[in-house]
Amino acid sequence: MYKSISALALTLAAALVAGGAVADAGQRYGFGQPATPAEVRGWNIDVNGLTGAGLPPGQGSVAEGQKIFETKCSACHGDFGEGAGRYPALAGGQGTLTASRPLKTVGSYWPYAPTLFDYVRRAMPFPAPQSLTNDQVYAVVAYVLSLNNIVPGNASLDARSLAAVKMPNRDNFLASTWGHDTRPDLHTVACMKHCTSGPVEVISDLVSLHVTPPETEVGDAGSMVELQATPEHAKAGSAAATTVSFSQVQRIILQRCAACHAQKPTQPGFASAPMGVMLDTPARIAAAARQIDQQAVQSQAMPLGNITHMTSQERKIVGEWIAAGAKMK
Amino acid sequence: MRENRRRFLHSAAALTGGTLLAGLTGSQARAAQGADLPLGVPPWTKQLGPGVDAAPYGAPSRYERDVIRRNVPFLTATTESSVSFTPLQDLDGVITPNGLCFVRDHGGTAMVDPVQHRLMIHGMVDRPMVYTMADLMRFPSESHVYFLECAANGGMDWRGAQMQGVQFSHGMVHCCEWTGVKLSTLMNEAGVSSKARWLLAEGADAAAMTRSIPIEKAAGDVLVAWSQNGERLRPENGYPLRLIVPGWQGNVNIKWLRRLKFGQEPWETREETSKYTELMADGKALQFSWAMQAKSVITRPCPEKPILGRGFCEVSGLAWSGMGKIARVDVSFDGGANWKTAALQEPVLPKSLTRFRIPWEWNGEVAYLQSRAMDETGYVQPTIVALRNAWGSNAIYHKNSIHTWRVNQNGTIDNVQID
Numbered sequence: 113m114y115k116s117i118s119a120l121a122l123t124l125a126a127a128l129v130a131g132g133a134v135a136d137a138g139q140r141y142g143f144g145q146p147a148t149p150a151e152v153r154g155w156n157i158d159v160n161g162l163t164g165a166g167l168p169p170g171q172g173s174v175a176e177g178q179k180i181f182e183t184k185c186s187a188c189h190g191d192f193g194e195g196a197g198r199y200p201a202l203a204g205g206q207g208t209l210t211a212s213r214p215l216k217t218v219g220s221y222w223p224y225a226p227t228l229f230d231y232v233r234r235a236m237p238f239p240a241p242q243s244l245t246n247d248q249v250y251a252v253v254a255y256v257l258s259l260n261n262i263v264p265g266n267a268s269l270d271a272r273s274l275a276a277v278k279m280p281n282r283d284n285f286l287a288s289t290w291g292h293d294t295r296p297d298l299h300t301v302a303c304m305k306h307c308t309s310g311p312v313e314v315i316s317d318l319v320s321l322h323v324t325p326p327e328t329e330v331g332d333a334g335s336m337v338e339l340q341a342t343p344e345h346a347k348a349g350s351a352a353a354t355t356v357s358f359s360q361v362q363r364i365i366l367q368r369c370a371a372c373h374a375q376k377p378t379q380p381g382f383a384s385a386p387m388g389v390m391l392d393t394p395a396r397i398a399a400a401a402r403q404i405d406q407q408a409v410q411s412q413a414m415p416l417g418n419i420t421h422m423t424s425q426e427r428k429i430v431g432e433w434i435a436a437g438a439k440m441k
Numbered sequence: 442m443r444e445n446r447r448r449f450l451h452s453a454a455a456l457t458g459g460t461l462l463a464g465l466t467g468s469q470a471r472a473a474q475g476a477d478l479p480l481g482v483p484p485w486t487k488q489l490g491p492g493v494d495a496a497p498y499g500a501p502s503r504y505e506r507d508v509i510r511r512n513v514p515f516l517t518a519t520t521e522s523s524v525s526f527t528p529l530q531d532l533d534g535v536i537t538p539n540g541l542c543f544v545r546d547h548g549g550t551a552m553v554d555p556v557q558h559r560l561m562i563h564g565m566v567d568r569p570m571v572y573t574m575a576d577l578m579r580f581p582s583e584s585h586v587y588f589l590e591c592a593a594n595g596g597m598d599w600r601g602a603q604m605q606g607v608q609f610s611h612g613m614v615h616c617c618e619w620t621g622v623k624l625s626t627l628m629n630e631a632g633v634s635s636k637a638r639w640l641l642a643e644g645a646d647a648a649a650m651t652r653s654i655p656i657e658k659a660a661g662d663v664l665v666a667w668s669q670n671g672e673r674l675r676p677e678n679g680y681p682l683r684l685i686v687p688g689w690q691g692n693v694n695i696k697w698l699r700r701l702k703f704g705q706e707p708w709e710t711r712e713e714t715s716k717y718t719e720l721m722a723d724g725k726a727l728q729f730s731w732a733m734q735a736k737s738v739i740t741r742p743c744p745e746k747p748i749l750g751r752g753f754c755e756v757s758g759l760a761w762s763g764m765g766k767i768a769r770v771d772v773s774f775d776g777g778a779n780w781k782t783a784a785l786q787e788p789v790l791p792k793s794l795t796r797f798r799i800p801w802e803w804n805g806e807v808a809y810l811q812s813r814a815m816d817e818t819g820y821v822q823p824t825i826v827a828l829r830n831a832w833g834s835n836a837i838y839h840k841n842s843i844h845t846w847r848v849n850q851n852g853t854i855d856n857v858q859i860d
Contacts, residue, residue, distance in 0.1 A: 158710075312775070
């Protein structure tokens with residue numbers, strides 16, 4: 113590109129001078145192209161949740177919305193917005209925000225109705241976003257609001273009526289602004305010596321809780337993290353009172369044994385299962401029942417050094433399953 | 442299951458011996474090798490390795506194959522709207538390798554063709570503009586190191602200790618050197634109206650993610666970035682263009698950035714009303730809690746990296762604050778009764794991860810390790826009890842409390858919460 117080193121140096125020097133000039137406020141570079149009105153229209157889909165600005169022409173009724181919802185939405189959100197599996201509920205939960213397990217839905221939590229239009233239009237249905245017409249979006253929004261008893265069952269919504277909807281939880285948000293943070297100030301002091309008295313008191317112990325990801329149900333998929341600290345199964349004193357299920361045993365074995373005892377151990381350093389014992393499928397677990405009994409229930413030689421914290425309760429469960437015939441169900 | 446398996450793996454690697462040499466101390470490894478002594482000549486010394494063209498884009502050693510992002514399958518209904526976690530336990534320094542940066546997607550990873558990608562700037566501006574990537578990269582650029590943390594990082598431990606591993610308890614954070622054009626440059630270019638108070642940033646992904654940002658922040662240190670750690674953004678981190686909003690909750694740092702619209706009011710989008718708001722015990726919710734407050738965690742030892750034996754143990758971890766530089770990190774070995782100030786690895790940069798280290802002699806007894814960060818504003822990281830007293834247990838986001846690792850007598854580490 114440059115003919116010589118000296119030409120390069122001259123070019124750099126010129127660039128530095130130019131750089132000094134454009135650093136002045138107000139100087140423009142002029143790159144890019146002006147956006148045409150048509151180009152802006154193509155992407156300008158945002159709706160202001162507070163004011164409803166940007167809501168497009170069109171309308172939709174609760175009845176129309178129900179049909180669309182049952183076709184395109186209910187597989188995840190349930191026929192009546194109750195949610196399916198770990199997908200979020202859209203209705204219900206009003207009055208639960210101060211409960212220990214709040215249910216945050218459109219009706220119980222969302223502060224502004226036009227936000228629902230904006231979100232459905234831009235991001236729903238989850239596998240086919242931006243596939244609904246504006247009329248369809250109005251209809252789905254009307255149906256979801258009716259499920260929450262916010263609009264009547266014979267309602268039809270358009271830009272004006274949707275912007276006028278007042279959501280039940282609207283006044284319960286404390287918004288920070290620039291330079292003003294609404295978070296509680298904790299006034300923490302960085303004490304250095306003798307800051308606490310008495311022995312350490314553990315108030316939540318992951319090991320004793322036995323909380324493991326696959327054993328924990330979660331209610332709100334979108335928020336990801338609404339978990340419980342003390343699931344019922346963790347508090348249960350004895351699982352042995354009832355018949356031990358194979359799934360219980362399988363969970364214990366996979367959790368405590370199968371990192372090494374698998375056809376393809378995930379443990380670096382293990383090219384194959386130690387002693388050829390594989391415990392990574394139901395059939396293999398059942399087939400190895402006698403060895404499991406000897407090693408993990410009777411002698412308790414396994415897991416090595418009990419590095420996986422297999423509990424005596426778990427050994428007991430496994431032992432009862434074996435004593436009952438080690439059945440795979 | 443994966444989480445438990447992983448926890449098991451790392452613990453076992455350190456303690457059970459056998460063929461798990463990588464995690465063993467010298468004496469343990471020697472005992473395990475037994476008949477191989479005296480040291481033999483390994484195969485890689487007795488044959489040629491592959492040529493320089495074998496890996497045009499290099500990858501980690503095959504022996505590092507468990508250093509990966511991991512997700513928690515039960516957390517979310519789908520992997521497209523979900524999160525994977527940075528393996529903090531395996532990382533040194535403060536820079537996160539691009540392939541290990543945690544990923545939070547809301548509609549899957551958009552696979553954007555950079556030639557077709559456009560950034561539109563419009564709304565309350567004198568000159569609505571459309572830019573190609575080539576246009577944007579003609580502007581003067583800057584590079585800055587910033588952490589980026591999901592607002593929900595640590596959220597699974599709000600109600601109690603639940604995540605047995607620092608990857609899951611703290612892994613929704615990464616730290617990169619970002620390169621791009623200052624948003625203020627583009628604002629000047631478009632001629633943003635003096636009446637504009639807010640900015641809407643929108644992504645080109647299947648979630649068409651949108652967040653509102655106040656004009657003061659937009660005109661400050663925000664970058665429109667195309668590179669991380671010297672190379673172009675990874676697809677899962679927003680390729681080819683993303684917003685970097687230093688110190689603020691990750692969700693605001695819009696990936697696959699395609700539109701910036703200036704206006705007078707916040708847009709009150711779904712992501713800043715129904716999500717990314719903090720429900721307090723009294724039923725009120727905090728909104729627009731953008732900045733991530735000071736936080737720290739010990740990354741070694743940790744559940745994945747147990748202590749291998751008595752004696753010297755370097756305790757090391759990460760601290761960060763969305764409000765500026767980390768001023769100090771204190772470490773306690775007795776559950777918060779007494780604290781010692783740790784050394785900070787230079788350079789200490791604002792709104793960046795900061796590495797701290799402190800030497801310790803482990804006597805083989807149960808110990809409770811904690812770290813406590815203080816930032817340059819004087820803010821001190823709170824205890825979990827203080828945080829819950831003020832916020833309740835349903836906030837989900839912005840959990841920045843002091844974290845406790847219990848060292849057991851066998852050197853394993855557990856996640857616990859103490860009064």
